[in-house]
Amino acid sequence: MRPDPQAARYRPDPRIQEIADWLADPVAAAQFPSHDLRFRNRRWDKTVGLDDLTDDQWVAHFGRFEPLPDNLPRPLALRYHGHQFQVYNPELGDGRGFLFAQLRDGAERLLDCGTKGSGRTPYSRTADGRLTLKGAVREIMATEMLEALGVNTSKTLSVIETGEELERHDEPSPTRSAVMVRLSHSHIRIGSFQRLAVMEEDDHLRALIDYCLQYYPGPPPPEDAPGAEEPAVQLLHQAAQRLADLAASYMVAGFVHGVLNTDNMNITGESFDYGPWRFLPAWNPNFTAAYFDHQGLYAFGRQPEAIKWNLAQLAIVLRRLVPSEPLLAAMDRFGDLYRDAMIRRITWRLGVSGGDTQSGTALIMAAERAMRESGDTPDAFFMRHRAGRGATGELADIFKAFDPVDSDHPYWTENAPETMLIDEVETIWSAIAERDDWQPLEAKIDAIRRMGDAHGLPPIAQGHGPPSSQDS
Numbered sequence: 001m002r003p004d005p006q007a008a009r010y011r012p013d014p015r016i017q018e019i020a021d022w023l024a025d026p027v028a029a030a031q032f033p034s035h036d037l038r039f040r041n042r043r044w045d046k047t048v049g050l051d052d053l054t055d056d057q058w059v060a061h062f063g064r065f066e067p068l069p070d071n072l073p074r075p076l077a078l079r080y081h082g083h084q085f086q087v088y089n090p091e092l093g094d095g096r097g098f099l100f101a102q103l104r105d106g107a108e109r110l111l112d113c114g115t116k117g118s119g120r121t122p123y124s125r126t127a128d129g130r131l132t133l134k135g136a137v138r139e140i141m142a143t144e145m146l147e148a149l150g151v152n153t154s155k156t157l158s159v160i161e162t163g164e165e166l167e168r169h170d171e172p173s174p175t176r177s178a179v180m181v182r183l184s185h186s187h188i189r190i191g192s193f194q195r196l197a198v199m200e201e202d203d204h205l206r207a208l209i210d211y212c213l214q215y216y217p218g219p220p221p222p223e224d225a226p227g228a229e230e231p232a233v234q235l236l237h238q239a240a241q242r243l244a245d246l247a248a249s250y251m252v253a254g255f256v257h258g259v260l261n262t263d264n265m266n267i268t269g270e271s272f273d274y275g276p277w278r279f280l281p282a283w284n285p286n287f288t289a290a291y292f293d294h295q296g297l298y299a300f301g302r303q304p305e306a307i308k309w310n311l312a313q314l315a316i317v318l319r320r321l322v323p324s325e326p327l328l329a330a331m332d333r334f335g336d337l338y339r340d341a342m343i344r345r346i347t348w349r350l351g352v353s354g355g356d357t358q359s360g361t362a363l364i365m366a367a368e369r370a371m372r373e374s375g376d377t378p379d380a381f382f383m384r385h386r387a388g389r390g391a392t393g394e395l396a397d398i399f400k401a402f403d404p405v406d407s408d409h410p411y412w413t414e415n416a417p418e419t420m421l422i423d424e425v426e427t428i429w430s431a432i433a434e435r436d437d438w439q440p441l442e443a444k445i446d447a448i449r450r451m452g453d454a455h456g457l458p459p460i461a462q463g464h465g466p467p468s469s470q471d472s
Contacts, residue, residue, distance in 0.1 A: 001409070002453045008106035010049030012071040015110060016102055019211055022204050023192065024076035027098050030119025030129065032179065034163030035063035038133075038438065039140055043449070044155045044183055048103040048111060062100075062181045063160040065118065071101040077121035081198060082191030082263030083313060085297055090198060092191060092263050093123030096130060099187055110215045113157065114187050116180040116273075130166050133159075133176035134429055135275075137441065141428070142274040143182075144448045145420040149253040150348060150458030152246065154184040154272035170291075176433075185270045186216055190314045191263035197317040206321065209235050216268050218242070218463045222333075227326025232318040235267075236311075236330040241463030242269025243311050244334050247304040248341035249461075252349055254280040254378030258289030260298045260306045262313050269463055279420045280378055283371035308334050337462065344459045351387040351412075352402035359401035366395045379417040386412050411454035418451040 016024065037055055045051045053061070060066045067073055075098035081090045098121065101113040116139070117131025136159040146153040158181040165174035188208070196205040209231045218238035220228060227233040246269045250257065257264075258276040266272055278289040285301025293299070298306055311334060315327045343360030346367060347353060355363070371381050384390050387404035428444060431437040 002456055002458075005044055005047045006106040007046040007051070008049055008104070010069075011104040012068060012101065013104050013110060014072045014102045015211075015215055016076060016099060016112075017072070019204075019207055020076055022201065023208070024078045024099065025122055026074040027077045027121045028119070029065035029075060029098075029115075030162075030179075032063065032162035032164065032177075034161070035059045036161040036163070037063070037158075038136075038161050038178070039156065039159040041155060041157045041183075044157060047105045048183065058158065059160060062113075062158040063162070063179060065100060065115075068101045068103075068113075071103070072099070075100050075115070075118070077123060078187060078189075078192065079123070079195055080189050080191035080263055081195040082189065082261050083194075083310070084259075084261045084263070085293070086309070088194075090195070091123075091125065094121055095124040095127055096121070100181065109185055112184045112187050114182050114184055116182065117162075117177065118179050128166070130162075130164065130177050131180055132166055132168060132171060133161055133178040134171060134433070136178040136180040137429055137432060138277070138425060139180060139182075139274045140441070141420055141425055141444070142277050144445050145279070145418075146249075146253060146255060146271060148418075148448045148452030148455065149249075149255075150345060150455065151249040151253055151255070152185075152270050152461040154182045154270060157181045157183045182272065184266070184272055186212075186266055186268045187272075188212060188216075188267045189263050190265040190267065190310055190317075191261075192267075193314060193317045194262060197320055202320055205317070206231070209318075209321075212267050213238075216464075218465065221330065225326065226329050227322055230322045230326065232321045233326045233330060236315055236318055236327055237333070238463045239267060239269070239311060239314055240330050240333050241337055242267075242461065243307050244304075244337035245269060245341040245462035246271060247307045248338055248345050250303050251300075251342065252345040252378075254283070254300075256280070256287060256289040256298070256300045257303065258293070258298060260303060260310065262310045265307070265310045269461065278422060281421055282375050283368060283378060283381075304338055308338075341459075341462060347402065348459050349382050349455065350385060351405050351407045352399065353405055354403045355401045359398060362398050363402070366398050370395055377417075377419060377421070379419045383412070383417040406456075407454075409454035411451055418447050420448075 077094035077098045079093050082092050097115045099114050103111050120129035140156045143153050143156045160179050162177045162179055164177035166177050167173045221237040256278045264273050276290040287300045288296050342364055346364055387407040388399035391399050428440045431440045
């Protein structure tokens with residue numbers, strides 16, 4: 001069983017104010033016609049001491065954005081640039097969201113409350129700064145499913161319907177509006193560093209590196225790594241670990257993010273900002289999530305490549321401060337880190353332990369072949385072969401190198417796995433859109449969390465905490 005997240009008292013800690021003068025702009029939230037609380041994450045509100053808020057207080061803070069006690073006095077829209085589909089765009093920044101608050105959880109992590117759909121900012125350009133209710137509901141479903149499957153993801157903390165009618169070209173319009181709040185381990189992006197490099201703000205670039213190393217700590221580089229004493233090199237080594245693990249977690253979850261741009265790459269390696277996402281209906285490396293990804297740049301099987309490309313853009317930025325050699329050494333680790341993360345995550349999802357690099361690599365290859373040949377969804381494959389059961393031929397032989405883990409949860413004896421395919425997403429949304437029926441969404445969340453409990457504690461995300469918690 002997976003224990004509930006650790007409860008903690010409310011501990012405001014708005015550290016972003018140390019660098020806000022050159023990283024962000026104070027903004028005001030939109031004034032919405034109405035505020036109907038549609039989702040409050042009772043699993044995670046307690047981790048930052050917000051579980052004792054009444055619903056009215058919740059709406060005041062996360063719908064009207066009255067400041068939380070001793071926290072940010074005004075929301076901050078973050079400044080950043082980024083590569084979008086590998087084309088550099090300097091006209092980015094928080095265009096329909098802002099950083100509302102920062103808090104500590106029981107594990108001492110610094111967490112952000114960031115918004116989506118909270119109104120126009122200096123970076124909105126021609127957009128309205130709003131979020132559709134469907135977009136918010138889809139983000140609930142994405143984050144809940146990914147959390148259950150062990151992905152290091154932001155948590156959807158709150159969704160409040162706001163009473164506006166929005167026009168959108170990719171949804172039947174007019175459509176309902178909402179404001180969402182996510183709980184994230186940082187909103188500092190690779191694009192945040194890119195902007196400072198383009199602006200030639202090297203002192204601020206150094207300060208942002210120091211901020212990230214202090215408040216999002218991770219293990220040091222390997223002892224023999226060149227330039228290991230340099231903060232920029234330390235940051236890139238941590239980012240390599242974190243992003244390799246992120247890539248592996250997407251692959252094992254059978255998940256396609258859809259828009260892996262550098263402005264969507266969190267420096268902590270936490271997955272966030274879900275737009276045209278999909279889960280695989282079958283193991284297909286060419287499967288894409290975004291209808292506008294005509295070249296398949298962010299297709300399922302290309303996600304590790306895309307994430308490594310984004311890491312390289314951070315390395316290019318850091319070359320302003322340190323020589324290339326130590327940065328290349330950090331980049332060179334990505335392949336082995338990704339392989340190790342894949343082994344760790346696929347054995348976790350299959351409910352086995354032990355083995356070595358060779359047997360783990362063989363298990364990955366055999367599992368992929370089995371899914372291609374059977375046409376199964378990844379969810380069906382992993383459920384059917386939990387703890388090595390039901391395997392035949394090559395797959396059965398490879399499982400002999402591993403030990404089964406406890407898989408006594410009733411979930412593993414059921415006929416079909418929990419999934420989150422697009423037809424299910426649309427059916428859940430239709431109940432809300434047509435009948436204002438939220439019960440199917442609530443039931444799905446309960447079922448997904450139960451599936452997460454059956455899987456047990458996920459692997460520790462790479463690149464965080466002290467060296468003793470990290471795999472080599």
